[in-house]
Amino acid sequence: xxxxxxxxxxxxxxxxxxxxxxxxxxxxxxxxxxxxxxxxxxxxxxxxxxxxxxxxxxxxxxxxxxxxxxxxxxxxxxxxxxxxxxxxxxxxxxxxxxxxxxxxxxxxxxxxxxxxxxxxxxxxxxxxxxxxxxxxxxxxxxxxxxxxxxxxxxxxxxxxxxxxxxxxxxxxxxxxxxxxxxxxxxxxxxxxxxxxxxxxxxxxxxxxxxxxxxxxxxxxxxxxxxxxxxxxxxxxxxxxxxxxxxxxxxxxxxxxxxxxxxxxxxxxxxxxxxxxxxxxxxxxxxxxxxxxxxxxxxxxxxxxxxxxxxxxxxxxxxxxxxxxxxxxxxxxxxxxxxxxxxxxxxxxxxxxxxxxxxxxxxxxxxxxxxxxxxxxxxxxxxxxxxxxxxxxxxxxxxxxxxxxxxxxxxxxxxxxxxxxxxxxxxxxxxxxxxxxxxxxxxxxxxxxxxxxxxxxxxxxxxxxxxxxxxxxxxxxxxxxxxxxx
Amino acid sequence: xxxxxxxxxxxxxxxxxxxxxxxxxxxxxxxxxxxxxxxxxxxxxxxxxxxxxxxxxxxxxxxxxxxxxxxxxxxxxxxxxxxxxxxxxxxxxxx
Numbered sequence: 228x229x230x231x232x233x234x235x236x237x238x239x240x241x242x243x244x245x246x247x248x249x250x251x252x253x254x255x256x257x258x259x260x261x262x263x264x265x266x267x268x269x270x271x272x273x274x275x276x277x278x279x280x281x282x283x284x285x286x287x288x289x290x291x292x293x294x295x296x297x298x299x300x301x302x303x304x305x306x307x308x309x310x311x312x313x314x315x316x317x318x319x320x321x322x323x324x325x326x327x328x329x330x331x332x333x334x335x336x337x338x339x340x341x342x343x344x345x346x347x348x349x350x351x352x353x354x355x356x357x358x359x360x361x362x363x364x365x366x367x368x369x370x371x372x373x374x375x376x377x378x379x380x381x382x383x384x385x386x387x388x389x390x391x392x393x394x395x396x397x398x399x400x401x402x403x404x405x406x407x408x409x410x411x412x413x414x415x416x417x418x419x420x421x422x423x424x425x426x427x428x429x430x431x432x433x434x435x436x437x438x439x440x441x442x443x444x445x446x447x448x449x450x451x452x453x454x455x456x457x458x459x460x461x462x463x464x465x466x467x468x469x470x471x472x473x474x475x476x477x478x479x480x481x482x483x484x485x486x487x488x489x490x491x492x493x494x495x496x497x498x499x500x501x502x503x504x505x506x507x508x509x510x511x512x513x514x515x516x517x518x519x520x521x522x523x524x525x526x527x528x529x530x531x532x533x534x535x536x537x538x539x540x541x542x543x544x545x546x547x548x549x550x551x552x553x554x555x556x557x558x559x560x561x562x563x564x565x566x567x568x569x570x571x572x573x574x575x576x577x578x579x580x581x582x583x584x585x586x587x588x589x590x591x592x593x594x595x596x597x598x599x600x601x602x603x604x605x606x607x608x609x610x611x612x613x614x615x616x617x618x619x620x621x622x623x624x625x626x627x628x629x630x631x632x633x634x635x636x637x638x639x640x641x642x643x644x645x646x647x648x649x650x651x652x653x654x655x656x657x658x659x660x661x662x663x664x665x666x667x668x669x670x671x672x673x674x675x676x677x678x679x680x681x682x683x684x685x686x687x688x689x690x691x692x693x694x695x696x697x698x699x700x701x702x703x704x705x706x707x708x709x710x711x712x
Numbered sequence: 713x714x715x716x717x718x719x720x721x722x723x724x725x726x727x728x729x730x731x732x733x734x735x736x737x738x739x740x741x742x743x744x745x746x747x748x749x750x751x752x753x754x755x756x757x758x759x760x761x762x763x764x765x766x767x768x769x770x771x772x773x774x775x776x777x778x779x780x781x782x783x784x785x786x787x788x789x790x791x792x793x794x795x796x797x798x799x800x801x802x803x804x805x806x807x
Contacts, residue, residue: 245778253781260797261799261800262798264785264788265781266784277775278772279774281776282777283774359799360804360805364796364799367803368794368804369801369803370801371800372798508768508770508771508772509766509771511772
């Protein structure tokens with residue numbers, strides 16, 4: 228039987244505020260354990276939450292970015308469960324009246340088509356602390372670090388609109404692109420700034436009723452997400468084809484060991500006894516605030532892609548790659564403006580630079596080669612001072628911090644020889660030194676001559692130590708040989 | 713409204729409250745009477761009354777996003793049952 232995969236995503240996005248959602252403690256990443264957990268985060272008796280305005284504004288900005296209804300009156304609720312990294316015994320979150328209502332996110336697929344994924348809602352909530360199970364801990368114990376407790380999150384809940392891993396990943400990437408473009412999240416997946424819960428079910432192709440779904444929680448990379456979905460789809464199909472039934476459950480996928488397992492049965496865990504939080508009043512958002520935020524909303528990835536295609540005459544694909552990430556887009560625009568050559572700027576940003584950054588595990592914002600430096604080198608490619616091959620050497624040297632393009636060209640003597648007098652001399656010398664090759668060329672028929680031309684080119688480039696401008700040499704060489712015919 | 717004994721047992725488990733055999737009947741009766749009161753309230757005609765979740769017509773005050781809290785880990789950990797290298801120590805958790 229053919230099976231159809233149905234996928235829905237819940238995405239946790241850490242908001243880039245300076246302080247927690249309900250306390251004025253810092254949210255910065257990587258601090259010593261529990262040094263950023265204040266009395267409110269620790270749920271000390273007598274403390275009360277005070278809501279962070281920036282967190283509310285960021286959530287609204289997300290709603291505006293996906294064209295969603297904004298909850299003008301939204302309410303915080305308590306989701307009750309016991310776990311050591313949740314000191315209050317409940318998570319303050321939203322259920323009945325979330326800050327962001329229904330919206331839509333368009334994704335682009337590999338075949339160039341687009342698909343719209345519906346957003347059910349997005350709500351504000353607090354993150355929990357971190358449990359530590361490894362390291363030098365007293366026997367039979369776990370450690371708790373509450374620095375992350377109270378970090379503001381929006382949880383974005385999609386409808387089960389995705390039908391393949393490709394669509395799920397495209398959707399996740401698009402959300403990443405949106406939240407980083409509007410500046411509400413730093414997008415650092417390795418630091419847990421975006422985490423995915425994946426709801427997966429299968430059904431016979433052609434049917435409309437949804438199968439029983441499982442939820443795989445806390446995936447923090449696209450790769451793990453792909454692997455987890457692939458394994459889960461396979462598991463469900465095998466189970467059903469062997470006469471079994473899928474049980475609704477929460478699962479965990481370990482990306483390092485590639486092992487997935489059931490965490491707990493959903494029925495029991497789901498009894499969170501939500502009720503409105505008596506410590507927090509309803510949040511009322513005025514039309515003025517919404518309008519103010521709408522006007523201040525930075526350019527969205529889709530709009531930027533269209534602008535790149537028009538302004539820089541880039542292909543749909545190139546514009547898509549360069550515009551999806553706000554930092555990459557910004558970098559590219561500086562290179563394009565400073566070099567005056569958007570096409571070469573696009574090739575180098577997506578090609579050599581991106582590969583080097585990947586290899587070094589660096590973000591474009593930490594690139595050793597700045598946009599200005601790269602632009603300086605592109606100017607020299609465009610004016611034929613250096614060939615593409617030389618440019619790679621220059622780039623390598625700039626990466627190592629050896630200076631700007633002009634300094635490196637000078638120091639390494641990489642200047643391309645474009646002086647036609649000098650080139651003509653080199654060509655003449657090579658022809659004179661290789662009379663047998665010249666005779667062979669004259670004796671050959673026209674088709675073979677084209678191939679033989681390459682032999683001369685090699686000799687000439689060698690004689691010029693690779694610095695001869697190849698197009699010019701080609702022209703001079705053809706002319707000289709034709710004169711001999 | 714009658715609340716069943718097994719419902720009390722489930723609530724006790726979820727709330728991590730231990731209710732012994734002797735008191736469970738008493739707790740069941742008292743909770744049932746609270747629910748009876750709710751039933752009684754629900755007989756009032758509220759057709760012309762708009763629902764509110766709070767007694768006051770005020771909204772949540774918002775705070776500027778400025779860091780004003782500093783590190784007081786030592787004071788907090790001085791009153792914790794167990795700590796180690798800055799972590800709060802709890803019995804081993806197994807997912």
